[in-house]
Amino acid sequence: MLQQTTVAAVTPYFQRWMKKxxxxxxxxxxxxxxVLALWQGLGYYSRARNLHAAAKAVSGRNFxxxxxxxxxxxxxxxxxxxxxxxxxxDIPAPALDANIIRVIARLxxxxxxxxxxxxxxxxxxxxxxxxxxxxxxxxxxxxxELGALICRAGKPDCPLCPVKRFxxxxxxxxxxxxxxxxxxxxxxxxAAWISDGKTVLLQQSQGRRWTNLWRLPxxxxxxxxxxxxxxxxxxxxxxxxxxxxxxxxxxxxxxxEPRRSVALLTLENVAxxxxxxxxxxxxxxxxxx
Numbered sequence: 001m002l003q004q005t006t007v008a009a010v011t012p013y014f015q016r017w018m019k020k021x022x023x024x025x026x027x028x029x030x031x032x033x034x035v036l037a038l039w040q041g042l043g044y045y046s047r048a049r050n051l052h053a054a055a056k057a058v059s060g061r062n063f064x065x066x067x068x069x070x071x072x073x074x075x076x077x078x079x080x081x082x083x084x085x086x087x088x089x090d091i092p093a094p095a096l097d098a099n100i101i102r103v104i105a106r107l108x109x110x111x112x113x114x115x116x117x118x119x120x121x122x123x124x125x126x127x128x129x130x131x132x133x134x135x136x137x138x139x140x141x142x143x144x145e146l147g148a149l150i151c152r153a154g155k156p157d158c159p160l161c162p163v164k165r166f167x168x169x170x171x172x173x174x175x176x177x178x179x180x181x182x183x184x185x186x187x188x189x190x191a192a193w194i195s196d197g198k199t200v201l202l203q204q205s206q207g208r209r210w211t212n213l214w215r216l217p218x219x220x221x222x223x224x225x226x227x228x229x230x231x232x233x234x235x236x237x238x239x240x241x242x243x244x245x246x247x248x249x250x251x252x253x254x255x256x257e258p259r260r261s262v263a264l265l266t267l268e269n270v271a272x273x274x275x276x277x278x279x280x281x282x283x284x285x286x287x288x289x
Contacts (some may be wrong), residue, residue, distance in 0.1 A: 001013060001014055001017075001042060001047070003044065004043075004237060005042060005043070005044075005049060006045055009042070009121040010042070011236075012025035012111065013038075013039070013041070013042055016038060017038055017039075020034075020038055021038075021055075022222050024055045024058055024059060024063070025055075025059055027052060027055035028055040028056045028058075028059040030052065031051060032049070032212065033212075033270075033271060035048050035049070035051070035052045036048055036049075036212065036213060037270065037271045038176055039271070040213075040271050040272060040273070040274065040277065041274050041277070043235075043272075043274060044186050045210065045211070045213065046075070046211075047075065049074075049075075049211075050074040050075025050076075050141055051075065052075065053074035053075070054073040054074045054075060057073055058073070059072065062241075063236075064086075065085070065088075065089050065091075067081050067082070067085065067093070071084070078096070079095055079096055079097060082094055082095035082096070083095040083097070083140070085136065086136040086137055086139075086140040087137050087140070087141075089136075089155075090134070090137045091133065091136045092131040092132055092134065092139060093131075093135065093136055093140070094124050094127040094128050094131065095140050096120065096123055096124060096127065097141070097144060098147070099143070099144045099146070099147025099148050099151075100127065100140070100143045100144060100147055101120075101123055101176055102147050102151055102153065102175070102176055103121045103143055103146055103147045103151045104126050104127050105123060105169075105175045105176035105177070106151060106156070106167060106168075106172040107126070107163065107166060107167050107168065107169070107189055108122075108126045108168055109168040109169045109170070109175070110122050110123060110126070110175070110176070110177075111175070112177065113142065113176075113177045113178055113179045114176040115178050115179055116179065116180065119176070119177070142263070146161075146162075146163070150162075151172070154173060155173045156173065158172065158255070164273055172265065174237070181237070182237055183237075184234075184235060184237055184238065184239050185238050185239070185240075186239050186241070187238045187239065187240045187241070188240070188241045188243070189218065189240055189241070189242045189243070190218065190219040190220075190221065190222040190242075190243050190244075191215070191216035191217060191218055191219060191242060191243070191244045191245070191247065191276070191279070192216060192217045192218075192219055192244070192245060192246075192247045192251070192252060193216065193228055193244050193245060193246045193247070193283060194217070194246075194247065194248065194252075195264075196248055196261075197262040197287075198263060198264060198265075199262060199263050199264060200216075200219060200261065200262055200264060200267070200280065201216075201259060201260070201261050201262075202214040202215060202216065202217070202260060202261075202262050202272070203215060203216070203217040203218070203255065203257050203258070203259045204244035204257055204258045204259070204260075205257065205273075206257050209235070210244050210273045212271070213271050213272060213273050214260075214262065214271060214272050215272065215276045216244060216276050216280070217246065217252050217255075217259060217272050218253075219247070219253070220253050221251070221253075222243055222245060223245050223247055223251070224244060225246070227243040227245050228244050228245060228246055228283050228286070229243075229244050229279055229282045229283055229286070230242065230243045230244075231275065231278060231279055231282065233274070233275040233278075234253045240275070241274055242279060243278050244259065244283065256288050264284070269279065
């Protein structure tokens, strides 16, 4: 949940998730629609699907405690596997999160971009050299806290740093190095509002974005009428402007994606992408006013 998302935003979702799915078997038995509905609002829904798939993969057996077996689970990458080894099993492991990468890059004055294979390899090799023989949980936690509280992004608090005499960086505020990000692209989307006041027509996405989520039906082109609402949202390297137009089912383009009318009173139980949920809420507020 914390991938690309802040602790403050995640906390209430995590609490609801753990109440609903306290164990892997509980999650494995759930329907995907339940999982996605509980996740809605966090975005990056592939994370929820991977959690669900991983729970099914370990159901009925002991949870893996070997790196290669952990990496074989859906959605588990290098960092997650090492973090599980460190925090769940107290095994010294090179868990490279953003805070630890920043600490290592500065301690060893690494100038290779940290978002490249070469930069990550250098950081991993240096961190491997620092690992203790035991107490992986405490060691990784300490490095994370060092990066979060003292060796912060931007200007670090070097006078308070407990390892400053080991730091090789002449200009730590310039590290870690990252490759320049591509420019954000503007994009426009048009969606249909088809409602009888009690239900609204939704369409289940089958594409890569929002797979199996129920969104307002897309329109290839906007009608000549004024949109009921327009909102913007960011996704990956795009800034999307979403316009919602009141129209009829006859005006929708042909699509193989399923459509169904959903009761507005039960909409909270349906997995709807956050931007579309916000657009629906805004239209309903306007109608109520």
